[in-house]
Amino acid sequence: MAGAGAGYRELLRTPGVGRIIAAQLTARFPNGMTSLAILLHIEHVTGSYGSAGLVLAATSIGQAIAGPVTSRWMGRWGMRRVLTITLAICALSITGIALLSLPLPAYMALGLVAGLSTPPVQSAVRTIYPKMVTSKQLTPLFSLDASLQEIIWIVAPVLITFVATQVGTVPALLLIVVILIGGGAWFILSPEVGRVRIPRSRRGIGKVLTKAPVLLATVVGFLLIGACSAVEAGVVATFDHGGLEAGLVLAVFSVGSLAGGLVSGRIPISRWAMARRLAIVTVGLALTMVSLNVWWLGGTLVLAGIGIAPALAVLFAMTSASVKFSDTAEAFGWVGTGQLIGAAAGSATAGFLIDDIGAAGAYFAATAFAAVGLLVAIVFVRGFPDLRHRDASPIPDTEPVPTIR
Numbered sequence: 001m002a003g004a005g006a007g008y009r010e011l012l013r014t015p016g017v018g019r020i021i022a023a024q025l026t027a028r029f030p031n032g033m034t035s036l037a038i039l040l041h042i043e044h045v046t047g048s049y050g051s052a053g054l055v056l057a058a059t060s061i062g063q064a065i066a067g068p069v070t071s072r073w074m075g076r077w078g079m080r081r082v083l084t085i086t087l088a089i090c091a092l093s094i095t096g097i098a099l100l101s102l103p104l105p106a107y108m109a110l111g112l113v114a115g116l117s118t119p120p121v122q123s124a125v126r127t128i129y130p131k132m133v134t135s136k137q138l139t140p141l142f143s144l145d146a147s148l149q150e151i152i153w154i155v156a157p158v159l160i161t162f163v164a165t166q167v168g169t170v171p172a173l174l175l176i177v178v179i180l181i182g183g184g185a186w187f188i189l190s191p192e193v194g195r196v197r198i199p200r201s202r203r204g205i206g207k208v209l210t211k212a213p214v215l216l217a218t219v220v221g222f223l224l225i226g227a228c229s230a231v232e233a234g235v236v237a238t239f240d241h242g243g244l245e246a247g248l249v250l251a252v253f254s255v256g257s258l259a260g261g262l263v264s265g266r267i268p269i270s271r272w273a274m275a276r277r278l279a280i281v282t283v284g285l286a287l288t289m290v291s292l293n294v295w296w297l298g299g300t301l302v303l304a305g306i307g308i309a310p311a312l313a314v315l316f317a318m319t320s321a322s323v324k325f326s327d328t329a330e331a332f333g334w335v336g337t338g339q340l341i342g343a344a345a346g347s348a349t350a351g352f353l354i355d356d357i358g359a360a361g362a363y364f365a366a367t368a369f370a371a372v373g374l375l376v377a378i379v380f381v382r383g384f385p386d387l388r389h390r391d392a393s394p395i396p397d398t399e400p401v402p403t404i405r
Contacts, residue, residue, distance in 0.1 A: 008144055008265065011137055016192055020132065023190050024125040025148060026183030030176045032156025034114075035059065037176055038097065040161075041169035042107060051104050055097075057344070058108040062115020064340045071123035071333030072205055075198040075326055079124050080188055087184040089117035091177050098173035119184055123332040126316060128196045130325070139317050139387065140265040146312040147261030150254040158247060198329055208331045212383035213322035216376070217315045217335050220274065222342035223373035224311055227285060227366045229346030231301065234362025237354045238292050245294050252298050256305025264310040268388040274314045275377040280307030282370040288363040304370075318385050342369075 012018045035056055042052035066086075074082045093114035097107060129141055164172035187193065209215050232250060239246040260280075267273075284304025288297055315335060323331045346369060353361025377384070 008140065008262070011133065011140055011144065014133055014137070016190075017132055017141070020125065020128065020187075020190055020192055021145065021148065023183065023187040024121055025151065026179070027119065027121045027187040028149070029152055029156055029183055030180045031118075032152040033160040033172075033176050033179075034094070036157055037160050037164060037169065037172045038111065040164045041097065041173055044169045045101075046104065051107075054104065055107045055111040059111035059115040060340060060344050062112040063118050064115075064337045066116045066118055067120070067123070067337035067340065068205065068330050068333035070118075070120045071329040071336075074120065074124060074127075074329050075200045079127075079193050079196070079198065083119050083121070083124060083184065083188050083193070086117045086119045087180065087188070090114050090119060091180050093117060094173055094177050094180070098170050098177075119180075120329070120333060121184070121187055122336055123329045124193065125187075126320065126332050127198060127325075127328045128192050130320060130328075131196050132192060138320070139269060139313070142316040142320070143261050143265030143310065143313040146309040146316065147258050147265075150258040150261070150309060154251050154254040154258075157250075198326060200326065202326070205330065206334075208323055208327045209334060211322050211331075212380075213318045213385055214331045214334065216380055216383050217319045217331075218338035220278075220311075220373050220376055221315055221335050222338040222345070223369050223376065224278070224281070224308065224315075224342070225339040226342035226346030226349070227281065227369035227373070228308065229343040230350035230362050230366035230369060231285070231288075231304075233347050233350035233354065234288075234359050234366065235297070235301075237350075237359040237362060238297070239294070249294065249298050249301060253301040253305045256302035257308040258305075260306035261309025261313060264313065267310075269314055269317055269386075270388050271381050271384045271386050274311060274318075274384055275374060275381065277307040277311040277314065278370060278374040278377050280304070281311065282367065282374050285363065285367040285370050289360060289367065292359060314384075317387060321385050321387060 012021075038059060039052045039056055042055045046052065070082055070086055093110050096110050097114070100106075100110075102110070126142075126145070129145070130138055133141055160172050160176070163175055209218065231253065235246050235249050235253075239249070264277075281304050284300050284302075284307070287300040287303070290296065290300075316332075319331050319335055320328060346365065349365045349369075350362035353365050
């Protein structure tokens with residue numbers, strides 16, 4: 001751990017790295033708040049969780065569609081322009097949901113627009129990273145990024161739930177708008193966002209998925225985040241709809257992921273790296289089914305969490321290393337869409353099983369998602385790049401043309 005810590009200190013001393021990490025985490029902070037705030041607000045306004053679920057579904061569909069599309073637009077019109085326009089539309093949509101009294105279809109339409117206009121900060125920053133650090137530093141940077149994003153999932157839901165329940169759902173949504181604008185502006189105005197230009201892709205949209213590592217990253221991301229969402233639903237169901245124990249258990253789940261990501265940052269990524277890391281997640285989740293005692297669940301979820309950020313780091317590194325620089329933003333957009341759909345699928349599957357057999361069903365669903373991800377990583381291991389002796393930098397768009405002597 002000491003060696004890893006020294007490596008991260010050196011990484012953060014690289015000009016601009018600490019600032020861009022802080023800016024993008026702030027800009028993405030609403031990602032951990034918006035769904036919960038919309039759910040609580042629409043339920044409060046309509047008196048129906050079903051109606052709230054429909055608005056939330058519309059928002060999620062919008063986000064899933066937008067991922068690869070808005071990410072690709074950054075290569076056509078520039079990062080700052082796309083980020084600024086999407087930020088403005090998203091902020092206005094969430095403000096409309098907060099302040100306007102509307103029929104359910106109109107709330108769903110605003111939710112869809114908010115999802116479609118979610119600023120592609122994640123795709124942008126992971127496209128910028130290879131241009132900021134040396135090739136040897138890129139994999140540790142992806143690990144640090146995957147670890148630190150756990151802060152969003154630890155702090156944001158607790159903060160927005162407190163504001164929504166203690167102050168009101170309208171102030172909660174308006175707080176999201178303030179953070180969205182402030183964090184988004186900080187990221188957009190970062191010098192690196194203006195300095196890095198993504199070349200316009202010459203390939204049709206979706207063609208990047210013909211690259212095996214990108215398709216595998218999208219599928220495995222779907223399954224991994226599906227497992228995490230099922231766990232969240234299970235924990236809430238286990239501890240009476242979000243009591244103190246639920247918050248603490250979910251927090252230690254994220255803390256395990258944060259610790260795992262920081263420790264694994266300097267470990268070279270082989271073809272089997274994903275399978276090893278998903279094995280940790282699968283074993284930890286399988287053990288949750290032994291007992292629903294708070295201490296047992298906390299311990300097993302810490303174990304499962306240790307594999308999550310390291311697995312995400314492999315996803316980011318393999319995606320970056322497998323495509324041309326002009327395709328990186330779109331590739332990360334597809335990976336993000338896979339994760340969003342996985343989150344919805346995990347929550348829905350867990351919900352049905354909770355209704356049918358109780359909270360234990362959610363942990364069974366989580367284990368199943370993780371186990372299928374592990375199976376994919378084993379069966380298609382040759383599709384995962386071996387990055388032990390190469391860096392995770394994207395393939396240059398212009399390569400030397402071999403000449404005949």
